[in-house]
Amino acid sequence: MNTPFSLPWETCASSIQSLAEHEVFVFGSNATGFHGAGSAGQAMRGDARNTWRTDAAFLAAKDAPAHSPLRVGHWAVFGQARGPMQGHSGKSYAVQTIVRPGQRRSLPLGEIGSQLVTLLDFVRRRPHLTFLVTPLGEGSAGYTRAEMEATWQAALGGQPLPTNMRFIQIGHT
Template sequence: MHDKRTTPDWIEELRPGEIFVFGSNLEGMHGGGAARLACSRFGARWGQGVGLQGRSYAIPTMHGGTERIAPYVDAFIDFARRNPQLRFLVTEIGCGIAGFTPEQMAPLFARAREVENICLPARFRAVLERL
């Protein structure tokens, strides 16, 4: 059971107004993991590695350490704040193919706790609760 601010562990379909937030690469080559799902089911565009596309939002995670990912996470949080009519389901961004851990990625989303329309994965929320 998930509360309204926790992203489900597995997402196969979206309700109206929901956006699937996934980790990408800057080139937008959505070949695996959540990126592949975003491309095949939620309108992510091949060749677009950043931002809103269809019913998904890409945050690049494959181009360096967390300090290089942070500006893209900040831009996403600002975007979500400006679009309160949408509900953003953040997946465990960076914790698959990119090779980061929730302990490394979750702190980037600390500001998201203040934004009512952003849902975070349970493991990110657990890390943030310990901070």
């Protein structure tokens, strides 16, 4: 009998406000790098709530010219959506899960899965780092936990999860 695949989710009581030197925050992003809410908002402004419209630092980043230091958030850079990004307080890795903010289910699961393959390779090549992976593709992107776990399973291609990945969610199971 096959056991259904599920990721080893850990629940954190509160949002993550800082990263240890060896930790990398992995979050879902959109093609424009508009990191307003959810795990992208957490990476950009330290707040996952959808309150970016009243966040003075976020609005300054949004209106700043390219390459301005104002665009550098906690662990993300406004306007950059893919790959490892250096922020002034730590490191992050973005996986594009939607095309534009508000466009649910706009990026096909196959494209997200290809990015997960790349992420898994990146993680395996850096065993000295711990990757804190948020619920990619869920929330604003509109995919279910079951759909995303099937996408992760396909990306793994029968290999085990790297031991330096922690799957975290804030305040719910």
